[in-house]
Amino acid sequence: MIELTAAQVAAAVGGRLHADPDVTVTGAVIIDSRDAGPGALFVALPGERVDGHNFAAAAVAAGATLVLASRELDGLPTVVVDDPQTALGELARHVLATVRNGADGAVAPKVVAVTGSVGKTTTKDLLGQLLSPEAGGEDAIIFPQGSFNNEIGLPLTVLRVTAATRYLVLEMGADRVGNIAYLTRIAPPDVGVVLRVGVAHVGHFGSVEAIAKTKGEMVSGVVDGGTVVLNADDQRVAEMASQAAPTTTVQTFGTIPSADVRAEDVTVDPAGRASFTLRVARAGDAGEQRADVALQLVGPHHVSNALAAATAALRLGVPVAEVAKRLSASAALSPHRMAVTERPDGVTVIDDAYNANPDSMKAALRTLAVMAGRTRRSVAVLGGMHELGDGSRAAHDEIGRLVVRLNIKQLVVVGDDAYHIHEGAMQEGSWGSESIFVPDLNSARTMLDESLEPGDVVLVKASHGANLAELGDHLSMVKTVEDNNK
Structure with a gap:
């Protein structure tokens, strides 16, 4: 960030200054005290489980020169605002506008x-x-x-x-x-x-x-x-x-x-x-x-x-x-987005577990079908798609039916919130063990570790809240780790 004094920060966010006005922010703006370094500005965000105000002292001890908070903090240089999150946005707006206006030769x-x-x-x-x-x-x-x-x-x-x-x-x-x-x-x-x-x-x-x-x-x-x-x-x-x-x-x-x-x-x-x-x-x-x-x-x-x-x-x-x-x-840069790993045992893992909605789920399944072709076994490991409202059951059911129509050889549905994918596959015409429902990540991990075979192509996909990224990491790394430990 461009350098700002405490007085300039207070003016930008409409806050009340409880610090030396000439104290200068020269480092990063952070919301995690563990990221604090010399010259940082720590924004104390309230949260459902933790309150950032409780970590302000640790941030200052690690080098932060100023805290953006909703209340005064004894002994800490603070700009007090009604809502730190709103103030964070106002500060960003101010800094970008300043740079766009050519401040400091920008x-x-x-x-x-x-x-x-x-x-x-x-x-x-x-x-x-x-x-x-x-x-x-x-x-x-x-x-x-x-x-x-x-x-x-x-x-x-x-x-x-x-x-x-x-x-x-x-x-x-x-x-x-x-x-x-x-x-x-x-x-x-x-x-x-x-x-x-x-x-x-x-x-x-x-x-x-x-x-x-x-x-x-x-x-x-x-x-x-x-x-x-x-x-x-x-x-x-x-x-x-x-x-x-x-x-x-x-x-x-x-x-x-x-x-x-x-x-x-x-x-x-x-x-x-x-x-x-x-x-x-x-x-x-x-x-x-x-x-x-x-x-x-x-x-x-x-x-x-x-x-x-x-x-x-x-x-x-x-x-x-x-x-x-x-x-x-160009390469894929962000994790868990159609990240392909060729394991030493011949299994191909497509980790697309960062997030999911009906459109992205359909696209990923079609890609799985293409990559597996006619000679390799396709395995779809799917979790729930969240925030779909009243249409959630129908959307999950539709995905299960698409799995069958694409001739995906094995479907593993993980978690109660994804159950209707399994239900849709069964209604469409899957039978026996072609579609399997497991209640949690541990069950899925155990089953896949025991059943995957050389040549399989495995897709892992779900909404972020389903935490299938952990399974994606496990499937992408487990064989490599085991081989390295031999």
């Missing part, structure tokens, strides 16, 4: 933000890899690994900006109407990307229409004269173009002929990796440009994510040929 960074029901993290990671060479160094681009996409994670990411930052790539998530509007007020994007409207978090939103409304907040959230990048293959997203201001440029991506940036001649290799021709429409006499792309990411659904990232990068000036070259070299 070059105003370009902000790129991605939202959508699926694919946000992968698209953000692709954008980071497409723009890194343009930035001229790691210190000049910020795109965090993982999903720092909510009211806490996004401000923490924004607060990493310095005078050297040229690109800030953000992921914006939502589980309620107004979330994206709030996040874009903190970090108004120069380029805002909307991927897809699905049913993720529909239990919170109440309807798909409410989800579409929320994702559409990205369109009005871009800066004056900015760009929105919309998925032409998703009707709800494509219709968001009508919400754009007259000064906003609308760019579309997809596979339909009318898309500004599109993929043609898509093929998928036995490893589940897609290749395609990238076609870019150019205004005026420039005509079309084409380039070949061969993705290293596993799953044909990543074509859409790649097109979204490509469209944003093109708007920021990256040449078509370079976009294609960099896409073809």
Whole structure:
């Protein structure tokens, strides 16, 4: 973060200063006292299980020079606010605006933000890899690994900006109407990307229409004269173009002929990796440009994510040929997202256990079927999809039926919240031991350790709260660890 005095922090967040006004924050903004170092600003967030205020002294002892808190803390340099989380967002908004205004000789960074029901993290990671060479160094681009996409994670990411930052790539998530509007007020994007409207978090939103409304907040959230990048293959997203201001440029991506940036001649290799021709429409006499792309990411659904990232990068000036070259070299960066491990015993593990909704579950299952082909046994280890509201049972039932239709050879359903996947498979026509229900992770681990055979292709997928990431780690590492211990 740029350096700020305690007085400047207090002014930015509207807080009451209980510290030397000249004390300076020179380090990171943190919410975990274990991350404290010299010059840090510790934000004391209240939580359901722990209260950050109880760890403020430890943060100061480790080097933090200031605490953002909701009450005075005896003997600690503190800025007191009504709500530390809201103040965190205000501080991030202030710092980004300051840097964009050229403070301390800063070059105003370009902000790129991605939202959508699926694919946000992968698209953000692709954008980071497409723009890194343009930035001229790691210190000049910020795109965090993982999903720092909510009211806490996004401000923490924004607060990493310095005078050297040229690109800030953000992921914006939502589980309620107004979330994206709030996040874009903190970090108004120069380029805002909307991927897809699905049913993720529909239990919170109440309807798909409410989800579409929320994702559409990205369109009005871009800066004056900015760009929105919309998925032409998703009707709800494509219709968001009508919400754009007259000064906003609308760019579309997809596979339909009318898309500004599109993929043609898509093929998928036995490893589940897609290749395609990238076609870019150019205004005026420039005509079309084409380039070949061969993705290293596993799953044909990543074509859409790649097109979204490509469209944003093109708007920021990256040449078509370079976009294609960099896409073809891009890797999966964030964990538990279609991460493929080839175990020494011949088992292939596809760990996609970070999160799940009906759309991403279907895409992962189709990829499993492609990778297994006709010669290898396909095994789907599935947990519950959360926050689906009244449609939860039907959505899980549909996934179970799809498993059967895709001819997945073995289904393992983990946990009571996923039971209806097993039920759907049985109703569709599975029998005997083709579909197995187990109550918990330990049962699944034991069963899979005993039953997996060389040549099997195993998919692990569930919502984050199901904790199947632990199983994904176990299946990806267990044989390697055992071999190393021999």
